[in-house]
Amino acid sequence: MSGPNTDYDPVEVAAVSPAELEAARDAALAAIAAATDLEQLKAVRTDHAGDRSPLALANREIGALPPQARKEAGQRVGQARGAVSKALAARQEVLEAEHEARILVEEAVDVTLPTDELPLGGRHPLTTGAELIADIFVAMGWEVAEGPVIEAEWLNFDALNLGPDHPARTMQDTFWTEPADNHVVLRTHTSPVQARTMLTRTPPIYVVCPGRVFRTDEYDATHSPMFHQVEGLAIDEGISMAHLKGTLDHFASQMFGEGITTRFRPSYFPFTEPSAEVDLVCFVCRGIDSDACRTCRGEGWIEWGGCGIVNPRVLQACGVDSERYSGFAFGMGIDRTLMFRHGLEDLRTLFEGDVRFTTAFGSEL
Amino acid sequence: MKAPVSWIRELVDLPESVTTEMLTDRLTALGLKLEAVDSADITGPLVVGRVLTQDKEPQKNGKVINWCTVDVGDANGTGEPQGIICGAHNFGPGDLVVVVLPGAVLPGGFEISARKTYGHVSAGMICSARELGIGEDHDGIIVLPPDAGQPGDDVFALLGLDDEVIEFEINPDRAYALSLRGVAREAALGFDVPFADPAERELPAVDGKAWEVVVDDPVGCPVFAARLVSGFDPTAPTPEHIRRRVEQAGMRSISLAVDITNYVMLELGQPIHGYDADKVAGALGVRRARDGEKLTTLDDAVRELSVEDLVITDDSGPIGLAGVMGGATTEMSETTTRILVEAAHWDAVSMFRTGKRHKLTSEAGKRNERGVDPLLPGIAADRVVELLVEHGGATAEPGYTLVGTAPERPAITIATDLPARLSGIDITAMTTVESLRAIGATVTEQDAGTIEVVPPTWRPDINDPYDLVEEVVRIVGYDQVPSVLPRRATGRGLTRTQRLRRRIGRTLAGAGLVEVVSFPFVGEATFDKLGLPADDPLRSTVGLANPLSSEEPAYTTTLLPGLLDAASRNVGRGAPGVALFETGTVAFPADNGPAPIYGVHARPTEAELEKLVEALPVQPQHLAVVLAGERRRAGWWGAGADAGWTDALAVVRRLAADLGVTVEVTSAGRMPWHPGRCALVSIDGVEIGHAGELHPNVCRAYGLPARSAAVELDLDALMAAATEVVPGPAFSTMPLAKEDVALVVDAGVTVAAVEAALREGAGELLESIRLFDVYTGEQIDEGQKSLAFALRFRAPDRTLTEAETGAARDAAVARAAELTGAVQR
Incomplete structure (x- = not known):
C-alpha cells in the first residue's frame, strides 16, 4: 500500500524491508532471552536497542523513505522496536528479581549469633511484688499509703494499743535509735502508717501500706532484720469481718490464682479484736492430696498473715469515732508471699543483690 | 504449753471417737494453735520381762556385764526365755523389767536386732528410761513394780508411751490455757461435753494462821495464801504419773515437793512456791525492794533489786523475787520436813517488768505476767497440801493464811447484736448470750438488746465489748464468716510520687541497670572504706541503741555502701561487669529532742502530732547507681567497653530527660569519687547529688575493677522537679541547615561553657x-x-538562605570567642 517515493533510495530502504526487520527483531528477542544476568542484558540492550543497533538504524532510515512509504515502514519499525523494548523490560524485571533474590540469599546470616552487647536490667521482685499488690488494691478503689521507716515509738506501739507493758512488745524485738530514751524506733511493722492515715484523714478510709520494716532477728534462710510487709486498713460504716474475708479472698485469688481462698483462725494482736490468723489454700496442691506437698508440708494451708477488726482503742487514739465507724486491718510479709509464689528457698537471695536473681524477674512481676 | 492427751481426757469427758487430730483441729479453731504433737517414737515389741537368771561376767576391760535369761511370755513367739546382755546392775533375778525385742525401733531410729556380743547372742535389750525417750535416767534400767503385769504384757500403756502430748502456741490473751484446766475447758467447749474443773475444791475454813504474812503492797499482791505441812518425808519418790506429766510438760523432775508444786501449776495455772519452813525467819512480808538490796535466786544468780521489784521477805530481808523466782536461802532440800506453801496473785505488769529487768523467764513468771485467775491461790495451796500429804507422808497443819481478796470485775455492757454486726455472721442474741455463758461469763440481760457481762475470773484479757465479740465469734466459728467485698472504696489511684518512682525504676532497668535491696546498717568502718573525711556530714548518723552488729551501729546516710557491697559480691561471683541501682531511705539526725509519748484515750492535737514528726530523723529517699567493669560486652561484633564516669553521667541524663528535668553538671571533688572525675548534679542551682568515677582507693577497698563509677541523688528532689504536664512541643518542618564548627580553646575551658x-x-x-x-x-x-560542634538551624516559616545560616554561625563563634577565648580552626 506504499505510495510513490520520490527520494527513493533502494540501498537504505533495504534496511526497512520486512524481512530484515523481522530478522533484526528476532535476533534481538533471542539475545534478550539468552541474557542470564543484568550485565549481559545491558550488552544486549546496547547491541539490539542501542543507537547503533539495526532497529535504531532502520528507524533512522524511515525519514529517508518517500512520504507514502513512511507510514507503513514507521509502523513496522515501531512494532519491532516495541517488541524488543517490551522484552527488554520484561527480562530486566526477571533478572533484577533474580539478582535481588540471590543477594538476599547471599546476605543470609547465622541468626544464632549472640546479640548481648548491652546488659539486661531488671527491677527487684520486692519492688515489683509490692507494686503488683498495690495494683490489686488500687483496682478495688483503695489507695497506697506510705510513712517513714524510722518512726515515733508512740505511733509504732502506743497508738496501736501496745502499751509500754504490753506483753506483745516482747514479741517484736525492736531496734531503738540512740539515745534509747528518745522514743524513736525502726518501725517493726507498717501499722504506724495506718495510724498516720487515721490521724490525718477522715473515713471512709481504704488504704494498703507496703513497706520496709525491721526487727532484731538474726539473719538466716527464713529470718532477716529487715523485711517487707503490706498492711491494709478499711474504716467505714458497717465494716465487718465478712468484708475482711471478702477482701483477702480477692487478694489471694489475684495473687495466687483463681480458687485460692483464705481461712481464719482465732489469734491475738493488740491492734485488732477479734483477731485472726489468715491461712491460704495451698496454691500448689490446692488442699488435695496434700500429704506429699512440699509447699504446705501436708497441711493443705499456708500461714499467710494476721488480721482482724480494728480495736476501738486504736480508733480512739487516732481520733476515729468508734461508735460510728468500724474497720478491719490485715498484714502479711511481702518477702514471705514472694517466697511461696516463686518457690524461693532462702530469704537471703532477696538481699544479696546477685544480678542473676533479679534479672530472672524482668521489670514487672 | 504442752498438754498430755491423757491428762486432758481426765478432766474432760471426751468421747472415745475423738482422735488427737480432731482434738487439735477443734482447739486450733478455738484459738489454741497446735504447734506439734509429740508421741513416743517407738515401734515394735516392748514388753514386760521377768529376769530368770543373771550371770555376772567380768570382761578384759574391767567391765562386768550381765548375761541374763528373761521370761517374756509368748512375746518372742517361742515362749522360751530370751537371752539378753545387759550392762546395768540395778536389778536381779525375779525383777520385772522392760524388754525390747528384735524388730523394734527405739527413739532416734535405733533398730533392735539379735546380735553377737561378749560371746553371746543378745536377742533384745533391757531398757532404761532414757533409751525409751521417757526420762533422763540412765544410771540403771527400769525395774517395774512387782504387780506391774505378767511377762509378755505390752508396756506401752504401762509406761505412758501411748500418750500423746500436744504442744500449743498460746497467745498472750489466753494465759488461762497455760494450764490443763484451761486447755481442758476449751476442749469441753469444743466438743460440748462436761468439764470437771479441777479448781472446784472444798476449802477448809480459815482456822488460825498457817504463817504470819504481812502484805505491804496490796496493789502488787492482791491475794496471798499460805499453808504449812510438817513431817514431810524428803526421801519419798515422786509418783510415776506426776513425774511423767511434769516431764511431758517439758519440765525437769527435781524432788517430790518441787514436782508437786510444778504439777499443780500445770494443772491449775497458779504458780506456787514452797519454802523450807525451818529456814524462814519470822513473818513473811510482801513489799517493793529497797535500793541496794540483793537477792540470790534459785538459779544461783545474785540479783541487784530495783525499787520496783516485788519481793517476799522474812526477818533476814528479801528471800524471793515475788512471782518470778524463789531465793536460795529458803530453798527446799533433801532434809526439808516442814514446807511452807505460798500461792499468791500478783500484779501482771509488775511481774512483766521484773522479768524483763532481770532477763528472767520462768514458768511462774510466764504465767504471772500474763495474768492468773485471782481465785486460785487458796485452791492451789490446798491442792499442793493434799498431794504432799498423799505422797510425802506429810501432815497438814490446820492454819490457813489468806490475805486479801480477788478484785471485783466490772461488768461490760454490750449490744447483743454487736457480734453479728462485727462478724458479718447471722448471730442471734440467744447465741451471743449462750456463747458468753459457755466461756464462764455471768450474763445479765438488760432492756433494749443489751446485756451486762461479767467475765470469768480466769479471763483478765476480757475488758471491752469487742473482746466479748471475739469470744462469741470463735465459738460460733471463724469459718462461718462469709466472704463479702466492701463496695464503698473510691480511691484516687496512685499518687504522682508513687507513679514517678515506678517510672524511674523502669527507666533505669531499661538502661540495663539491675535493682538491689540492701540493709541500711553502717558503721565508722563503712565510711572509712568510702574514704570520707572525718568531718564529712555523712558520718553524722542516726545511731541504733541495740544494733545486731557492733560494727554497724547506725542507719545509713548513703546508699552507696550497700550497692558497692552488692557489686563486689557479683564481681566476686564471676560477673565481668555489673550495673546496679537502689532507691531507699537514708536518715540524718534531727536533734530535736525525744519524741513525746502521748496518752491513748484521745487523739493528740495537731501541735502534738507536729512535735512527734519533728522529733524524727530527716529521711529523704535517695537513688544510687554503681557501674563496675564491663558495661558493653565484647563479642563477635567487636570490642566491648568498661564502665566509666561517662556511664554514670549518662544514667543521670537519661533519667533527667525521661522526667523532663534539666540538670546542670559542674565539676566537683567529693569522696568516694575521683577528685577530677566527679560531677556535682544540680537542678536550678540546688545540689541534688553526685556522679562520676569512683576514687581508685574505693575501687580497691571494695575489690571492684578500676574506673568503676557511681551516682547518688536525692530522689525526692529529682521527683519534685519532674515536669508535671509536658507542654506539647512546637517544631518546624522547614528544611534543615547544617553548619559544623571546630573551636580551639584552652584545655581548662569546659564544653558546657x-x-x-x-x-x-x-x-x-x-x-x-x-x-x-x-x-x-x-x-x-x-x-x-x-x-x-554540629550546629543545626531551622526557621519556623521559611527555608533559610546560606547568608542567614552563615551569619548565625559567625555570631555563635564570635560569642564563643568573646566568652571562652575560642578560636575557630
Whole structure:
C-alpha cells in the first residue's frame, strides 16, 4: 500500500524491508532471552536497542523513505522496536528479581549469633511484688499509703494499743535509735502508717501500706532484720469481718490464682479484736492430696498473715469515732508471699543483690 | 504449753471417737494453735520381762556385764526365755523389767536386732528410761513394780508411751490455757461435753494462821495464801504419773515437793512456791525492794533489786523475787520436813517488768505476767497440801493464811447484736448470750438488746465489748464468716510520687541497670572504706541503741555502701561487669529532742502530732547507681567497653530527660569519687547529688575493677522537679541547615561553657547543638583542645538562605570567642 517515493533510495530502504526487520527483531528477542544476568542484558540492550543497533538504524532510515512509504515502514519499525523494548523490560524485571533474590540469599546470616552487647536490667521482685499488690488494691478503689521507716515509738506501739507493758512488745524485738530514751524506733511493722492515715484523714478510709520494716532477728534462710510487709486498713460504716474475708479472698485469688481462698483462725494482736490468723489454700496442691506437698508440708494451708477488726482503742487514739465507724486491718510479709509464689528457698537471695536473681524477674512481676 | 492427751481426757469427758487430730483441729479453731504433737517414737515389741537368771561376767576391760535369761511370755513367739546382755546392775533375778525385742525401733531410729556380743547372742535389750525417750535416767534400767503385769504384757500403756502430748502456741490473751484446766475447758467447749474443773475444791475454813504474812503492797499482791505441812518425808519418790506429766510438760523432775508444786501449776495455772519452813525467819512480808538490796535466786544468780521489784521477805530481808523466782536461802532440800506453801496473785505488769529487768523467764513468771485467775491461790495451796500429804507422808497443819481478796470485775455492757454486726455472721442474741455463758461469763440481760457481762475470773484479757465479740465469734466459728467485698472504696489511684518512682525504676532497668535491696546498717568502718573525711556530714548518723552488729551501729546516710557491697559480691561471683541501682531511705539526725509519748484515750492535737514528726530523723529517699567493669560486652561484633564516669553521667541524663528535668553538671571533688572525675548534679542551682568515677582507693577497698563509677541523688528532689504536664512541643518542618564548627580553646575551658556561648550567640534560628569531636594533639598547641560542634538551624516559616545560616554561625563563634577565648580552626 506504499505510495510513490520520490527520494527513493533502494540501498537504505533495504534496511526497512520486512524481512530484515523481522530478522533484526528476532535476533534481538533471542539475545534478550539468552541474557542470564543484568550485565549481559545491558550488552544486549546496547547491541539490539542501542543507537547503533539495526532497529535504531532502520528507524533512522524511515525519514529517508518517500512520504507514502513512511507510514507503513514507521509502523513496522515501531512494532519491532516495541517488541524488543517490551522484552527488554520484561527480562530486566526477571533478572533484577533474580539478582535481588540471590543477594538476599547471599546476605543470609547465622541468626544464632549472640546479640548481648548491652546488659539486661531488671527491677527487684520486692519492688515489683509490692507494686503488683498495690495494683490489686488500687483496682478495688483503695489507695497506697506510705510513712517513714524510722518512726515515733508512740505511733509504732502506743497508738496501736501496745502499751509500754504490753506483753506483745516482747514479741517484736525492736531496734531503738540512740539515745534509747528518745522514743524513736525502726518501725517493726507498717501499722504506724495506718495510724498516720487515721490521724490525718477522715473515713471512709481504704488504704494498703507496703513497706520496709525491721526487727532484731538474726539473719538466716527464713529470718532477716529487715523485711517487707503490706498492711491494709478499711474504716467505714458497717465494716465487718465478712468484708475482711471478702477482701483477702480477692487478694489471694489475684495473687495466687483463681480458687485460692483464705481461712481464719482465732489469734491475738493488740491492734485488732477479734483477731485472726489468715491461712491460704495451698496454691500448689490446692488442699488435695496434700500429704506429699512440699509447699504446705501436708497441711493443705499456708500461714499467710494476721488480721482482724480494728480495736476501738486504736480508733480512739487516732481520733476515729468508734461508735460510728468500724474497720478491719490485715498484714502479711511481702518477702514471705514472694517466697511461696516463686518457690524461693532462702530469704537471703532477696538481699544479696546477685544480678542473676533479679534479672530472672524482668521489670514487672 | 504442752498438754498430755491423757491428762486432758481426765478432766474432760471426751468421747472415745475423738482422735488427737480432731482434738487439735477443734482447739486450733478455738484459738489454741497446735504447734506439734509429740508421741513416743517407738515401734515394735516392748514388753514386760521377768529376769530368770543373771550371770555376772567380768570382761578384759574391767567391765562386768550381765548375761541374763528373761521370761517374756509368748512375746518372742517361742515362749522360751530370751537371752539378753545387759550392762546395768540395778536389778536381779525375779525383777520385772522392760524388754525390747528384735524388730523394734527405739527413739532416734535405733533398730533392735539379735546380735553377737561378749560371746553371746543378745536377742533384745533391757531398757532404761532414757533409751525409751521417757526420762533422763540412765544410771540403771527400769525395774517395774512387782504387780506391774505378767511377762509378755505390752508396756506401752504401762509406761505412758501411748500418750500423746500436744504442744500449743498460746497467745498472750489466753494465759488461762497455760494450764490443763484451761486447755481442758476449751476442749469441753469444743466438743460440748462436761468439764470437771479441777479448781472446784472444798476449802477448809480459815482456822488460825498457817504463817504470819504481812502484805505491804496490796496493789502488787492482791491475794496471798499460805499453808504449812510438817513431817514431810524428803526421801519419798515422786509418783510415776506426776513425774511423767511434769516431764511431758517439758519440765525437769527435781524432788517430790518441787514436782508437786510444778504439777499443780500445770494443772491449775497458779504458780506456787514452797519454802523450807525451818529456814524462814519470822513473818513473811510482801513489799517493793529497797535500793541496794540483793537477792540470790534459785538459779544461783545474785540479783541487784530495783525499787520496783516485788519481793517476799522474812526477818533476814528479801528471800524471793515475788512471782518470778524463789531465793536460795529458803530453798527446799533433801532434809526439808516442814514446807511452807505460798500461792499468791500478783500484779501482771509488775511481774512483766521484773522479768524483763532481770532477763528472767520462768514458768511462774510466764504465767504471772500474763495474768492468773485471782481465785486460785487458796485452791492451789490446798491442792499442793493434799498431794504432799498423799505422797510425802506429810501432815497438814490446820492454819490457813489468806490475805486479801480477788478484785471485783466490772461488768461490760454490750449490744447483743454487736457480734453479728462485727462478724458479718447471722448471730442471734440467744447465741451471743449462750456463747458468753459457755466461756464462764455471768450474763445479765438488760432492756433494749443489751446485756451486762461479767467475765470469768480466769479471763483478765476480757475488758471491752469487742473482746466479748471475739469470744462469741470463735465459738460460733471463724469459718462461718462469709466472704463479702466492701463496695464503698473510691480511691484516687496512685499518687504522682508513687507513679514517678515506678517510672524511674523502669527507666533505669531499661538502661540495663539491675535493682538491689540492701540493709541500711553502717558503721565508722563503712565510711572509712568510702574514704570520707572525718568531718564529712555523712558520718553524722542516726545511731541504733541495740544494733545486731557492733560494727554497724547506725542507719545509713548513703546508699552507696550497700550497692558497692552488692557489686563486689557479683564481681566476686564471676560477673565481668555489673550495673546496679537502689532507691531507699537514708536518715540524718534531727536533734530535736525525744519524741513525746502521748496518752491513748484521745487523739493528740495537731501541735502534738507536729512535735512527734519533728522529733524524727530527716529521711529523704535517695537513688544510687554503681557501674563496675564491663558495661558493653565484647563479642563477635567487636570490642566491648568498661564502665566509666561517662556511664554514670549518662544514667543521670537519661533519667533527667525521661522526667523532663534539666540538670546542670559542674565539676566537683567529693569522696568516694575521683577528685577530677566527679560531677556535682544540680537542678536550678540546688545540689541534688553526685556522679562520676569512683576514687581508685574505693575501687580497691571494695575489690571492684578500676574506673568503676557511681551516682547518688536525692530522689525526692529529682521527683519534685519532674515536669508535671509536658507542654506539647512546637517544631518546624522547614528544611534543615547544617553548619559544623571546630573551636580551639584552652584545655581548662569546659564544653558546657563553649556550648552555652555558641547557643547564646547563634540566636533563635539554632535548633540544636551537639559536640561531636574533641581533639588534642599535634595540629594544635599544647594546653589547648579543639572542640567540633554540629550546629543545626531551622526557621519556623521559611527555608533559610546560606547568608542567614552563615551569619548565625559567625555570631555563635564570635560569642564563643568573646566568652571562652575560642578560636575557630
